[in-house]
Amino acid sequence: MTKDLRDAFDESEEIEESDIVVLVDEDDVEHRLVMLAVVEYEDQDYALLAPEEELADDSKPELDLYIFQYDVDDEGVETFQPIPDDARFDEVREFCSTLIDTDALSAVTGGVVPEA
Numbered sequence: 001m002t003k004d005l006r007d008a009f010d011e012s013e014e015i016e017e018s019d020i021v022v023l024v025d026e027d028d029v030e031h032r033l034v035m036l037a038v039v040e041y042e043d044q045d046y047a048l049l050a051p052e053e054e055l056a057d058d059s060k061p062e063l064d065l066y067i068f069q070y071d072v073d074d075e076g077v078e079t080f081q082p083i084p085d086d087a088r089f090d091e092v093r094e095f096c097s098t099l100i101d102t103d104a105l106s107a108v109t110g111g112v113v114p115e116a
Contacts, residue, residue, distance in 0.1 A: 015056070021049060023080060038070055041095045045070040047080060048096060067092055 021033045033049035040046075047070035054063050067089065068080040083089040 015052065020052060021047075021078075021080065023049075033066065036065075037099075039092075039096055039099060041092050045072075046083070046092050046096070049080075067096065 015034055019034050021035050023031050023033060025031065032052040034052050034055055036048045036050055038045050038047050047068050049066045049068065050063055054060055067083065069083050071079045071081075073079070083092060
């Protein structure tokens with residue numbers, strides 16, 4: 001990601017604990033991600049997440065973004081699932097790039113948390 005993508009999001013507010021999502025990868029490593037936005041595409045919500053430490057570090061020129069299928073059940077429990085289909089992921093990524101007016105989303109990862 002380029003610095004342009006970081007600038008596409010409003011960073012005027014401090015990151016609140018309520019914005020943090022902790023996801024666990026297949027090696028049981030926890031990753032703290034900030035939920036930047038939830039977008040709806042064809043009747044399904046998708047969450048755009050970025051690693052907390054990357055948002056806090058302005059010196060890093062790149063920002064990793066992740067897109068997950070996002071659901072909230074009747075009890076308010078949030079779930080984040082990988083997008084099950086590559087073609088669908090490409091559609092959602094393209095849709096998100098038009099919303100933030102940048103083509104920097106070309107390298108966004110779909111629902112895969114990086115290894116620590």
